[in-house]
Amino acid sequence: MRRRQEHKGFSDKKLFEETENKDKSYYYAQVDLYLESGQTQRALYQAIRNIAYNEDDPEAYINRARVYEKLGRIEKAILDLKEALRIAPDNENALQRLNVLERLNKPEHPSGDPS
Secondary structure, three states: OHHHHHHOOOOHHHHHHHHHHHHOHHHHHHHHHHHHOOOHHHHHHHHHHHHHHOOOOHHHHHHHHHHHHHOOOHHHHHHHHHHHHHHOOOOHHHHHHHHHHHHHHOOOOHHHOOO
């Protein structure tokens, strides 16, 4: 009961932000661990949560883009990378990843022309 009273009045977001300030890389690393262990749905859940609490951090969007890429959802990954670049236009990681994914996502022969 005492613990509940100590945190009464704080939203979950506030508590999360306080923890994030200590070391938000922990939460981003969770996404990596889930991906490495093949738990892509858990990785996606954590990546979405990271964005909810860090919507102005381009790394949160880059992280979720990696999950979408792993899931084969290239269009969604591209959208996240574009959002990361909207926040931080000079982010080299996002720029490089976006270039690669856009090339992969292009049809080999536009408009049906095989040449």
